[in-house]
Amino acid sequence: MSFPIKTCVVCGEEFELKPGKPGFANRCPECSEEDSADAGPKSPEGWKSDKGANAARREAMRNLLYRKDS
Numbered sequence: 001m002s003f004p005i006k007t008c009v010v011c012g013e014e015f016e017l018k019p020g021k022p023g024f025a026n027r028c029p030e031c032s033e034e035d036s037a038d039a040g041p042k043s044p045e046g047w048k049s050d051k052g053a054n055a056a057r058r059e060a061m062r063n064l065l066y067r068k069d070s
Contacts, residue, residue, distance in 0.1 A: 003016040008028035015028040023032020 003018050005014055006017045006026060007014050008031055009026045010031040011028060013028050017025060021029060021032070023029065
C-alpha cells in the first residue's frame with residue numbers, strides 16, 4: 001500500500017503522509033518536531049494560579065447555567 005506524497009508548507013520537501021505521524025498533515029516530520037519543541041502547552045499548575053482566568057471561567061459558567069431565555 002502506497003502512502004500519499006505531500007509537500008511540506010514550511011520547507012517545501014516532499015514526504016509520505018503515514019498514519020500516526022505527529023504534527024500537522026501538511027508539514028514534514030522534521031518541521032513538525034521543530035514546531036512542537038518550541039511551543040509547549042502551559043502546565044496545569046499555571047492555569048490554576050491565574051486568578052483572572054478562573055474568575056472569567058466562573059462568570060461564563062454562571063451565565064450559561066442560570067441565564068433566563070426569553
